[in-house]
Amino acid sequence: MRPQEMVERALELSKADGCVVIAEETSSANLRWANNTLTTNGVTRGRQLTVIATVDGALGTSSGVVSRSAVTPDRLESLVRAAEEAARANSPAEDAQPLVTESASAADWDTPPAETSIGVFSDFAPALGEAFRRAASEDRLLFGFAEHDMVSTYVGSSTGLRLRYDQPTGKVEVTAKSPDYARSAWAGSGTRDFADVDVLGMDADLARRLRWAERQVDLPAGRYETLLPPSAVADLLIYLYWSAGARDAHDGRSVFSKPGGGTRVGERLSELPVTLYSDPNEPGLECAPFVVAHASSAISSVFDNGLPLRATEWISNGTLTALLQTRHSAGLTGLPVTPGIDNLVFTGPDGGPTLDEMVARTERGLLLTCLWYIREVDPQTLLLTGLTRDGVYLVEHGEVTAAVNNFRFNESPVSLLGRLAEVGRTERALAREWSDYFTRTAMPAVRVADFNMSSVSQAS
Amino acid sequence: MAREIDPSFLALPLRKLADAALSRAKELGVEHADFRVQRVRDQALRLRDGRLEGSLDSEDAGFAVRVVYEGTWGFAAGVDFTPEAAVRVAELAVDVARTSRAINTERVELADEPVYPDVTWISEYEINPFDVPDTEKLDLLADYSRRLLAAAGVDHVDASLLAVQENKFYADLAGTVTTQQRVRIHPELTAVAVDAQTGQFETMRTLAPPAGRGWEYATGGDGAWDWDAELAEIPELLAEKMRAPSVEAGVYDLVIHPSNLWLTIHESIGHATELDRALGYEAAYAGTSFATFDKLGRLRYGSPVMNVTGDRVTPHGLATIGYDDEGVAAQRWDIVKDGILVGYQLDRRMARLKGLGRSNGCAFADSAHHVPVQRMPNVSLQPAPDGPSTEELIAGVERGLYIVGDKSWSIDMQRYNFQFTGQRFYAIRNGRLAGQVRDVAYQATTTDFWGSMEAVGGPQTYVLGGAFNCGKAQPAQIAAVSHGCPSALFRGVRVLNTVQEAGK
Numbered sequence: 004m005r006p007q008e009m010v011e012r013a014l015e016l017s018k019a020d021g022c023v024v025i026a027e028e029t030s031s032a033n034l035r036w037a038n039n040t041l042t043t044n045g046v047t048r049g050r051q052l053t054v055i056a057t058v059d060g061a062l063g064t065s066s067g068v069v070s071r072s073a074v075t076p077d078r079l080e081s082l083v084r085a086a087e088e089a090a091r092a093n094s095p096a097e098d099a100q101p102l103v104t105e106s107a108s109a110a111d112w113d114t115p116p117a118e119t120s121i122g123v124f125s126d127f128a129p130a131l132g133e134a135f136r137r138a139a140s141e142d143r144l145l146f147g148f149a150e151h152d153m154v155s156t157y158v159g160s161s162t163g164l165r166l167r168y169d170q171p172t173g174k175v176e177v178t179a180k181s182p183d184y185a186r187s188a189w190a191g192s193g194t195r196d197f198a199d200v201d202v203l204g205m206d207a208d209l210a211r212r213l214r215w216a217e218r219q220v221d222l223p224a225g226r227y228e229t230l231l232p233p234s235a236v237a238d239l240l241i242y243l244y245w246s247a248g249a250r251d252a253h254d255g256r257s258v259f260s261k262p263g264g265g266t267r268v269g270e271r272l273s274e275l276p277v278t279l280y281s282d283p284n285e286p287g288l289e290c291a292p293f294v295v296a297h298a299s300s301a302i303s304s305v306f307d308n309g310l311p312l313r314a315t316e317w318i319s320n321g322t323l324t325a326l327l328q329t330r331h332s333a334g335l336t337g338l339p340v341t342p343g344i345d346n347l348v349f350t351g352p353d354g355g356p357t358l359d360e361m362v363a364r365t366e367r368g369l370l371l372t373c374l375w376y377i378r379e380v381d382p383q384t385l386l387l388t389g390l391t392r393d394g395v396y397l398v399e400h401g402e403v404t405a406a407v408n409n410f411r412f413n414e415s416p417v418s419l420l421g422r423l424a425e426v427g428r429t430e431r432a433l434a435r436e437w438s439d440y441f442t443r444t445a446m447p448a449v450r451v452a453d454f455n456m457s458s459v460s461q462a463s
Numbered sequence: 464m465a466r467e468i469d470p471s472f473l474a475l476p477l478r479k480l481a482d483a484a485l486s487r488a489k490e491l492g493v494e495h496a497d498f499r500v501q502r503v504r505d506q507a508l509r510l511r512d513g514r515l516e517g518s519l520d521s522e523d524a525g526f527a528v529r530v531v532y533e534g535t536w537g538f539a540a541g542v543d544f545t546p547e548a549a550v551r552v553a554e555l556a557v558d559v560a561r562t563s564r565a566i567n568t569e570r571v572e573l574a575d576e577p578v579y580p581d582v583t584w585i586s587e588y589e590i591n592p593f594d595v596p597d598t599e600k601l602d603l604l605a606d607y608s609r610r611l612l613a614a615a616g617v618d619h620v621d622a623s624l625l626a627v628q629e630n631k632f633y634a635d636l637a638g639t640v641t642t643q644q645r646v647r648i649h650p651e652l653t654a655v656a657v658d659a660q661t662g663q664f665e666t667m668r669t670l671a672p673p674a675g676r677g678w679e680y681a682t683g684g685d686g687a688w689d690w691d692a693e694l695a696e697i698p699e700l701l702a703e704k705m706r707a708p709s710v711e712a713g714v715y716d717l718v719i720h721p722s723n724l725w726l727t728i729h730e731s732i733g734h735a736t737e738l739d740r741a742l743g744y745e746a747a748y749a750g751t752s753f754a755t756f757d758k759l760g761r762l763r764y765g766s767p768v769m770n771v772t773g774d775r776v777t778p779h780g781l782a783t784i785g786y787d788d789e790g791v792a793a794q795r796w797d798i799v800k801d802g803i804l805v806g807y808q809l810d811r812r813m814a815r816l817k818g819l820g821r822s823n824g825c826a827f828a829d830s831a832h833h834v835p836v837q838r839m840p841n842v843s844l845q846p847a848p849d850g851p852s853t854e855e856l857i858a859g860v861e862r863g864l865y866i867v868g869d870k871s872w873s874i875d876m877q878r879y880n881f882q883f884t885g886q887r888f889y890a891i892r893n894g895r896l897a898g899q900v901r902d903v904a905y906q907a908t909t910t911d912f913w914g915s916m917e918a919v920g921g922p923q924t925y926v927l928g929g930a931f932n933c934g935k936a937q938p939a940q941i942a943a944v945s946h947g948c949p950s951a952l953f954r955g956v957r958v959l960n961t962v963q964e965a966g967k
Contacts, residue, residue, distance in 0.1 A: 033938055036566070037745075037747065038569075040569045041535070043538065043836070044538060044562075045834055047527075047539065048540065048542060049542060053521075067518065068520065070520070072522060072523045072525060073543070088597075089597055096515060097511070097516065128562070128563075129565075132565055132566040135566060135568075144743075148747055150937070176748075178746060184751065189747075254618075254619055254655075254657070255657040256619065256657060260662060262659075297519060298507070301516070305517075375875070376873045376874060376875065380882075380884060382664075384962075386961055388873045388904075389873055390876070392750075392875075409875065413882075413965070415965055418966060455964065455966065457882075457906070457964060458957075459880070461877070461908065462875040462876050462877035462878075462879050
């Protein structure tokens with residue numbers, strides 16, 4: 004049975020006061036390699052059906068969510084009944100709202116699911132093989148991962164929604180090491196279809212970075228002028244974005260809470276005219292233009308499924324302008340409804356420099372490659388800890404002169420926004436740490452005068 | 464209560480699918496083929512301030528075929544439980560291997576393992592959480608929440624319950640057939656205090672670890688955790704934390720409770736002794752390890768009181784299983800003996816590659832859609848047989864900190880430099896606790912830290928901690944893992960003040 008038919012049939016079977024059905028067809032292909040050879044690979048197909056039943060009662064509306072993979076037509080009714088049973092067992096939902104009706108039906112509702120296959124690597128795999136040969140001949144080891152996923156999502160509801168979206172998500176990450184593992188460099192890229200991935204170009208860039216590391220300098224912990232490249236900026240700002248829930252801020256338990264009550268919306272976070280926004284129609288970073296919520300939480304609500312998403316500025320010209328909102332939390336905070344969106348773009352003043360131009364105008368500072376193992380230390384300041392990885396370089400008189408030991412950092416992205424010394428040109432960027440969850444970002448490099456390198460890491 | 468494999472899992476056409484897939488793979492000339500049906504059922508319930516915030520009951524099911532064809536892995540997975548689909552997936556796995564062999568330069572061979580023709584294993588629990596009505600679960604969480612909310616100084620309470628039932632069926636061309644079920648559960652509550660005027664807020668979370676147990680663990684019915692006692696003491700502990708002085712950064716002796724030390728073990732020993740990581744197979748993602756293979760039997764990992772074991776047999780352990788995802792029977796072995804590195808975590812390929820004989824059973828996949836990778840067993844620090852109590856360890860400290868509960872954690876990609884925080888920190892002065900301090904993080908390098916371990920507590924201090932969500936590999940997989948340990952005393956560890964680190 005086609006996913007659209009599963010949705011329609013589940014809605015027909017529903018005896019609840021309201022029902023939302025989400026059908027997701029997934030396909031995936033991946034290659035993984037280490038030491039210039041393939042290690043694992045695979046292709047998979049998946050199918051998930053989620054039924055959200057809502058039941059009205061004297062004290063309010065409750066919801067029940069049951070999700071199953073590999074659902075066959077004969078199991079469909081038991082799935083719908085299980086969701087209804089869960090809704091009846093649950094107490095009234097605090098986030099209860101009328102189910103969404105405002106979206107227009109999807110014109111492509113009847114289109115079959117899109118899919119990917121191992122064929123997505125038909126040009127990439129031979130190029131990767133060539134990169135292995137070239138790396139081996141030049142005494143370099145390559146490690147990495149390439150993955151392409153396709154998810155087709157169908158959302159139908161008892162209030163008439165019929166929405167559909169195909170989401171391709173691809174990424175490639177390559178780490179190069181010297182044979183003794185003492186020198187290391189990383190490059191990563193997000194992609195929709197692998198047509199724009201130049202693995203030989205990535206390898207050439209990695210070779211250049213390994214050459215940079217032929218001279219090594221030890222530096223102690225301390226606060227350094229630091230150039231953070233787009234990948235590192237993406238990792239820090241994704242965490243900020245995930246921490247920007249309006250409900251927690253309203254409750255006084257977030258970095259975005261205002262002492263005395265309320266949220267910090269309207270407060271200036273940066274003196275520079277920086278903007279952080281999400282837009283489902285952002286070119287190259289397109290994502291679902293409506294809410295798809297499998298469970299309610301502080302930042303999402305199953306009742307909001309199908310709600311249209313529009314371009315949203317979280318920070319505008321340095322000022323906090325929006326937090327992640329459900330319709331319920333928007334009611335609590337009195338702020339507009341601004342649900343989360345699956346991409347993130349950070350921009351500075353027009354005409355920002357490239358990273359190479361920022362290096363050229365650096366008298367003495369550190370150039371990072373990427374960050375790793377980022378964890379929250381203190382939610383009140385959003386202090387994060389983590390480590391530099393795969394290349395920290397010393398910049399002197401406008402040139403990279405050596406590689407430096409790695410560091411552990413303790414920094415808050417909110418604090419960093421207030422201390423930005425320079426913001427570069429925005430470009431497509433792949434976060435290193437969070438790329439398992441969030442690949443669609445565009446970020447600039449930034450300069451910070453006093454980045455807190457808390458201690459030295461011996462790792463190479 | 465009698466435990467049995469979920470009949471709805473056994474009702475799937477397990478053997479028919481396996482026969483179809485393995486027969487087809489054999490026809491296509493593979494050197495090895497294994498077939499796995501995996502079904503994972505998760506339930507997550509979350510309450511905010513005693514009211515239901517979100518619930519999700521999900522199930523992920525599918526099957527996978529993994530082959531070695533002309534020395535190259537091939538893997539494919541599907542969701543249609545028909546013999547025809549199983550044949551197609553087997554053919555696809557061989558196709559993937561064919562496509563991939565051009566860029567494979569290292570022939571795959573597997574260590575030998577005895578054949579287990581038809582074996583069944585079920586984890587130890589009394590009541591399957593999925594047999595308990597949701598209303599009963601929600602009522603319990605709401606009751607726990609109300610107890611905390613009723614206390615002065617508690618402004619918010621988060622409550623959650625995670626429960627998992629995992630079923631696996633495995634068959635391979637050698638003739639091994641295993642059918643298994645395990646259950647795990649994690650109830651958790653966090654109390655939050657907010658000073659609205661200053662904007663200060665603090666949290667205090669329950670220390671009850673996730674466990675390979677059933678619903679009885681959430682109610683305290685098995686005696687494994689005293690929920691009544693812990694919930695009763697949290698409000699005052701939180702109030703004390705709110706008014707506690709900020710720690711003075713410096714070097715301290717630390718007595719670390721198992722509720723904190725398990726996580727340090729996980730990061731600095733568990734991940735560091737994964738052989739795939741030590742060999743570079745994880746280099747592009749989570750990293751390598753300072754504990755490289757050439758150091759086996761020679762590396763001084765820590766002080767002579769340090770003895771660490773790996774196992775997949777501990778009762779109620781989160782990584783406990785009968786057979787791994789390569790049909791290897793569960794075992795227990797030494798990882799660190801008297802402070803020296805003596806063992807690694809293995810799968811069948813790496814055991815053969817490094818000439819280590821039999822695999823110790825550490826191959827695991829978190830779903831049918833993922834290939835088994837070398838994953839952590841239960842990795843535990845052993846107590847001293849006649850060792851001291853926690854109070855006796857504290858008595859041996861003139862100026863130090865006693866650390867309880869885990870919170871923030873981070874370690875570098877070779878497992879040297881780490882930083883941890885906790886739930887609460889007590890000053891130790893002249894061998895006695897002297898009230899809580901706050902804003903504490905401890906930083907160290909792995910071998911320095913374990914080398915500074917002067918004493919481990921006795922069995923009476925031992926607690927089995929752990930986590931549901933250890934991440935590894937690409938595509939990313941999660942796994943549940945336990946770490947047992949006693950309280951332990953460490954001398955001269957660097958302590959940071961996190962407020963100062965934030966530049967305040």
